[in-house]
Amino acid sequence: MNFLKYDVAIIGGGCSGLMTATAIVKNNPKLKVVLIEKNAKVGRKLLATGNGRCNLSNEHISPEFYFGSCAKHLHNVWEQYNCDFIRKYFSDLGLLTVSDNEGRIYPVSNSASSVLECMRNYYHYFGNVDELCNTVVKTIKSGYLLECIRTDNDTVRISAKYVVLACGGKSSPKLSTDGLGYDLLNSLYIRTSVLFPSLVPITCNDKLLNLLKGVRIKGNVSLMIDGNIVARHNGEIQFTEKALSGICVFQLSRLVNEYFMSKKQTDIKIALDILPQFSKQECKAFLVSRVQHFGKYTLDNLFDGLLQKKIALALYRKCGITDLNRKSATLNKKEIQLLSDTLKQWEFIPTSASSFENAQITAGGIISSEIDFTKMESVRYKHLYFGGEIIDIDGLCGGYNLHWAWCSGIIVARAIGG
Numbered sequence: 001m002n003f004l005k006y007d008v009a010i011i012g013g014g015c016s017g018l019m020t021a022t023a024i025v026k027n028n029p030k031l032k033v034v035l036i037e038k039n040a041k042v043g044r045k046l047l048a049t050g051n052g053r054c055n056l057s058n059e060h061i062s063p064e065f066y067f068g069s070c071a072k073h074l075h076n077v078w079e080q081y082n083c084d085f086i087r088k089y090f091s092d093l094g095l096l097t098v099s100d101n102e103g104r105i106y107p108v109s110n111s112a113s114s115v116l117e118c119m120r121n122y123y124h125y126f127g128n129v130d131e132l133c134n135t136v137v138k139t140i141k142s143g144y145l146l147e148c149i150r151t152d153n154d155t156v157r158i159s160a161k162y163v164v165l166a167c168g169g170k171s172s173p174k175l176s177t178d179g180l181g182y183d184l185l186n187s188l189y190i191r192t193s194v195l196f197p198s199l200v201p202i203t204c205n206d207k208l209l210n211l212l213k214g215v216r217i218k219g220n221v222s223l224m225i226d227g228n229i230v231a232r233h234n235g236e237i238q239f240t241e242k243a244l245s246g247i248c249v250f251q252l253s254r255l256v257n258e259y260f261m262s263k264k265q266t267d268i269k270i271a272l273d274i275l276p277q278f279s280k281q282e283c284k285a286f287l288v289s290r291v292q293h294f295g296k297y298t299l300d301n302l303f304d305g306l307l308q309k310k311i312a313l314a315l316y317r318k319c320g321i322t323d324l325n326r327k328s329a330t331l332n333k334k335e336i337q338l339l340s341d342t343l344k345q346w347e348f349i350p351t352s353a354s355s356f357e358n359a360q361i362t363a364g365g366i367i368s369s370e371i372d373f374t375k376m377e378s379v380r381y382k383h384l385y386f387g388g389e390i391i392d393i394d395g396l397c398g399g400y401n402l403h404w405a406w407c408s409g410i411i412v413a414r415a416i417g418g
């Protein structure tokens with residue numbers, strides 16, 4: 001049994017915990033800080049973000065892109081801790097960033113490891129931060145005294161004046177975030193809202209997915225409930241064996257999962273518009289003229305040059321057209337109408353809520369009434385702070401969630417001051 005004494009103990013060496021440690025060093029390098037991490041190394045999930053490129057913020061940070069009970073308390077936060085602030089903050093740590101044409105911010109190096117390195121370098125060179133990896137915090141006792149277990153089964157006790165809970169959520173447990181932080185919250189009677197996965201592929205029951213798997217196309221995706229469009233996003237749609245995927249699909253997944261949790265019996269559909277550059281009328285006119293021009297072609301070749309082969313094949317199947325050796329000129333008015341309608345509104349039925357397995361984020365978490373938002377401090381326990389995904393706030397895909405992980409870490413560090 002080891003006994004260690006620190007000023008600040010940060011539970012979770014993920015995105016928010018790393019930033020908390022860095023920001024504490026910026027404010028007061030003398031504070032003795034320990035970053036306690038279950039994994040063998042800190043920042044495991046950070047390295048996986050943005051497909052290894054780390055989409056660390058977004059030029060369009062705004063309350064409307066955040067959800068959960070805490071989102072409405074953060075209007076003022078986004079004014080102060082906006083995208084320029086975060087870019088400048090990272091630039092002071094030595095990390096240069098660029099934005100893409102959709103306002104997403106990435107490191108100039110195009111590598112998530114640069115983000116990790118700049119924080120670790122900073123706190124190792126300028127501060128007094130120890131990383132204690134392969135260590136799980138099991139209990140938090142008042143005082144504060146943390147009881148930890150190391151992977152070699154050794155136990156460690158850590159005393160600290162300030163404790164930061166930055167344990168992440170339950171999303172992507174393969175990256176070792178399996179919701180341990182919620183056990184700690186339960187033991188402290190800190191309330192959380194219902195947890196569910198967000199930013200995740202949407203499972204659909206459709207035989208055509210078998211044919212379409214592996215295909216990627218650009219288009220619009222709409223969530224329709226009872227025939228009304230409730231949300232729409234544009235981007236790359238990816239087909240997998242059992243699900244629709246891609247960032248634009250992820251953006252709808254929170255609403256789809258909420259729908260299934262509500263056990264509503266209403267009608268739910270995902271509609272793809274795979275020719276968004278044409279209006280409905282233009283699409284039909286275009287198809288009519290294509291049939292006139294290429295009437296001699298077999299149906300198998302009618303869409304060559306316009307659609308990927310697998311998409312064309314699935315489109316015909318969806319419309320019940322089976323003989324692809326027919327001449328295009330034989331398409332009747334009804335078939336042309338159906339093909340053109342399907343190109344503009346190709347419907348898939350989501351079948352179930354998605355699991356946490358492939359989710360990027362956990363919706364739900366510590367509810368707003370448990371938090372003093374000026375400091376991200378617990379209202380029940382003085383000097384106990386929260387950061388990142390463990391809180392009941394989640395954002396759209398596009399750098400919004402990491403932006404929150406950084407900002408909450410900086411707010412905590414400023415509150416701890418010194």
Ligand SMILES: Cc1cc2nc3c(=O)[nH]c(=O)nc-3n(C[C@H](O)[C@H](O)[C@H](O)COP(=O)(O)OP(=O)(O)OC[C@H]3O[C@@H](n4cnc5c(N)ncnc54)[C@H](O)[C@@H]3O)c2cc1C
Pocket residue numbers: 011012013014015016017036037038039043044045046048049050051054055056057135136137138166167168169171172175176177179180181359360361387388389390398399400401402403405
């Ligand atoms: C594949 C993927 C890609 C993503 N890409 C992006 C992106 O490009 N842009 C974006 O904005 N967001 C992205 N996200 C979301 C983003 O990763 C999260 O918002 C962010 O990691 C949350 O930071 P956090 O510090 O709260 O949690 P995490 O980064 O998950 O860190 C929590 C850490 O706490 C540790 N821990 C938990 N409990 C304990 C305990 N009891 N004792 C010790 N250690 C503990 C865990 O091991 C973990 O390392 C992505 C998520 C995934 C899964």
